[in-house]
Amino acid sequence: MQEESNANGKFKGATQYVLDEELAQIVNISMALEMPLLLKGEPGTGKTMLAHAISEALDMKLIVLNVKSSMKLVDALYQYDTLTRLNDSRFGDSTRNVSRIEDYIKMGKIGQAFASEEKVVLLIDEIDKADTDFQDDMLDVLDQMEFDIIEIDKTITANHRPVIIITSNAKKDLSDPFLGRCNFHHIAFPDPDMMQKIVQVHFPDISKELLDASIRAFYKIREFRGIEKKPATRELINWIRALQADPDFKVKHLIKGDLPYLGVLFKKSPDYAASRQAASRMRI
Amino acid sequence: MFTSFFYLLRQVGIPASPTSFLRLQEALRQGLITSIDDFYTAARTLLVKSERYFDLYDQVFAHRFEGADLKEPEEFELNEVAKTMLEEWLKDPKGMADALGVDEESLNKMSPEELLQYFLDRLKEQTEEHHGGSKWIGTGGTSPVGHSGYHPGGMRVGGVSRNKSAVKVAMDRRYRDYSQEGPLTQAQMGEALKRLRNLVPAGPKDVVNVDETIYQTMKNAGEIEIVFDRALKDRLKVILAIDNGGWSMDPYIGIVQTMFNYARAQFKELKTFFFHNTIYDNLWEDPARYRKPQPVEDLVRRDPETRFIIVGDASMAPYELMATDGSIHIEERTRKPSYERLQFIADTFPHSVWLNPKMAEEWPYTRTINMIREIFPMFELTVDGLEAAVTYLMNGN
Known part of the structure; x- marks a missing residue:
């Protein structure tokens, strides 16, 4: 899927990522305007993968900040390692200078992105997990491209403004000030045609029959009733991998409605049970 | 540039902020936008911050740049309202025909346009809210026109009318979907329950209390004594x-x-x-x-x-x-x-x-x-x- 080159700093897709033109345009605009890009969409639509693809395509380092619900903003910026300092001061057997607090400051993910000598891609994954204060404060930092380390009274300013990709799982709306500072895009779940391309990127020599049959089965499976977590792209790819690995598997099984390895697609036991039942009643 | 487009977006209820509009200008100035397609994506990513408004954006865009009909702002709502109102009536095509005073067959022969016109005429005759009856647009009545589906010609009513009195009916429930008082949605519930969290110190003792550690170490004549506190955990x-x-x-x-x-x-x-x-x-x-x-x-x-x-x-x-x-x-x-x-x-x-x-x-x-x-x-x-x-x-x- 790699098209021409990604020269002149424009993003055109990567080896393992199928990009639609619209999204490429949005990424490029966000980079040109130096604004964070907020991506929403259901799991498995490739939000996180986009950041990886950008970093690969533009040959920039990727720094990933996985947001957790208990996270405080300062954790993402830097950490002051008091314990090591205390230890050093007692035993004095390290090369660090105990009287220099700076030696004991470790950069968090955002700090690393700012301190980096080269332009990097900063992926802030699943921002919706954190509370609203975290989100707003973080955007302040990203806006100003600097933060203070209180312990040493020093301001860290970004050498280069990183390319910032923020993902959210659409569980709840983010606050207005937050949205105001981001560009926004919602990635819809890929349609079967798009999905064919995606699968082909991952399995360049997949047979046409298997491709068609598995994707048709996959979209039917997604419509099963009473499923809590619908299988997404990642599950489909793993499923096809499992099908290919099985020497006894024939494509006509799928066409007959015999669906092996449902456990690859459904990760929750009630879902698995429900899918088994639904599958036994299904014909493709 | 494109100011009227911006105001149109706001008029139909998309909360586009002036700052984001300035950013759009910036993008234009930098030459990032070279075609109408570029403009479509760029303006959307910059101005529209929720997928809920994507559809509305599309409509406004189509109106402004492709000359498509744009409904009056109120009628975006009417569209929805008309749908629900009319769905009821449409369950009974025979009843429709009776109400019209024609038999079902000739009703079937009516083109969608004719049927549409009929509906518009009804709206014009109507000057106040009306419930029941067989001719007027309102609730609980029967009438041959309504939203798509049932009529053999497949007509769609929503939002074509410019009659204010029907909009009045629409106003009754205009903001229902946005109200905080409606039934809970999943997202809202998660937010609200979060407030139940009560932070009390009950987690494992794995956080260093720096002040206390220094104090104890000093007391210990410099021999390090590390004091741990319990992490704050929601219990x-x-x-x-x-x-x-x-x-x-x-x-x-x-x-x-x-x-x-x-x-x-x-x-x-x-x-x-x-x-x-x-x-x-x-x-x-x-x-x-x-x-x-x-x-x-x-x-x-x-x-x-x-x-x-x-x-x-x-x-x-x-x-x-x-x-x-x-x-x-x-x-x-x-x-x-x-x-x-x-x-x-x-x-x-x-x-x-x-x-x-x-x-x-x-x-x-x-x-x-x-x-x-x-x-x-x-x-x-x-x-x-x-x-x-x-x-x-x-x-x-």
Whole structure:
């Protein structure tokens, strides 16, 4: 899927990522305007993968900040390692200078992105997990491209403004000030045609029959009733991998409605049970 | 540049901010936008911050740049309203024909345009809201025109009219979807339940208390003495009791189920029980209320700091609440009236609330709701109600 080159700093897709033109345009605009890009969409639509693809395509380092619900903003910026300092001061057997607090400051993910000598891609994954204060404060930092380390009274300013990709799982709306500072895009779940391309990127020599049959089965499976977590792209790819690995598997099984390895697609036991039942009643 | 487009977006209700519009200008100035397609994507990513408005954006864009008809702002709403209003009438094509005074066959021959015109004429004749009857546009009546689907010609009514009086009808429910008072959505519920978190020091001792460590180390003549504190962990205990029986609760079970799922992620200790209508000698751990009884008396052994949240419509026959042996289940013989049981729970857990999926304005008309409200503070099962309930639970009353 790699098209021409990604020269002149424009993003055109990567080896393992199928990009639609619209999204490429949005990424490029966000980079040109130096604004964070907020991506929403259901799991498995490739939000996180986009950041990886950008970093690969533009040959920039990727720094990933996985947001957790208990996270405080300062954790993402830097950490002051008091314990090591205390230890050093007692035993004095390290090369660090105990009287220099700076030696004991470790950069968090955002700090690393700012301190980096080269332009990097900063992926802030699943921002919706954190509370609203975290989100707003973080955007302040990203806006100003600097933060203070209180312990040493020093301001860290970004050498280069990183390319910032923020993902959210659409569980709840983010606050207005937050949205105001981001560009926004919602990635819809890929349609079967798009999905064919995606699968082909991952399995360049997949047979046409298997491709068609598995994707048709996959979209039917997604419509099963009473499923809590619908299988997404990642599950489909793993499923096809499992099908290919099985020497006894024939494509006509799928066409007959015999669906092996449902456990690859459904990760929750009630879902698995429900899918088994639904599958036994299904014909493709 | 494109100012009118920007105002049009705002006019139809997309909250595009002036700052974002300036950014669009910046993008234009930098030459990032070279075609109409570019402009479409760029303007959307910069101005529209929620996928909910994507459709509206498309309509405005099509109007502004491709000359498509744009409906009056109010009529975006009318579209939806007309759909729901007319759906009712459309269930009976024969009735339509009767109402028109023509037989079904000639109605079938009408082109969608003719039918549309008919509908428009009806709207024009109408000068006030009208309910019932067979000719006017309103609710509860019959008329041959309506939204897509039923008519053989497949006409779509929504939003083509420019008649204000119909819009008036539309206004009745214009903001219903956005209101905080509507039934809870999943997202709102998660937000509201989050406020239940009560940070109390109860986690493992794994955080260094720097000040204390320095102090102790000094006291120890420089020999390092590290002092650990407990991490702040959410250890709030919550008991949820859910009325899952009877048709009267059926419409709410979905909402309550949502609450379950969120609640489970939210607390470290969460116990869920079920009951039907009201609580007698036992609560039940299984939704079928059959296998695992939990005697109400045993609740006293639980931490009184536990937040006890009851979800139910509190609507039943008064004897179910007041009489000994009040249960409508024949096999459930009780020694005390439910009223006393509820009182007992309220006494055992000072932090308890009753969440009612019925809206507050309906409460005064149900006797049992009034009686239960004397025992438990009652709140609506809405975001606003939940917020009030949580505030109440956290106040330590």
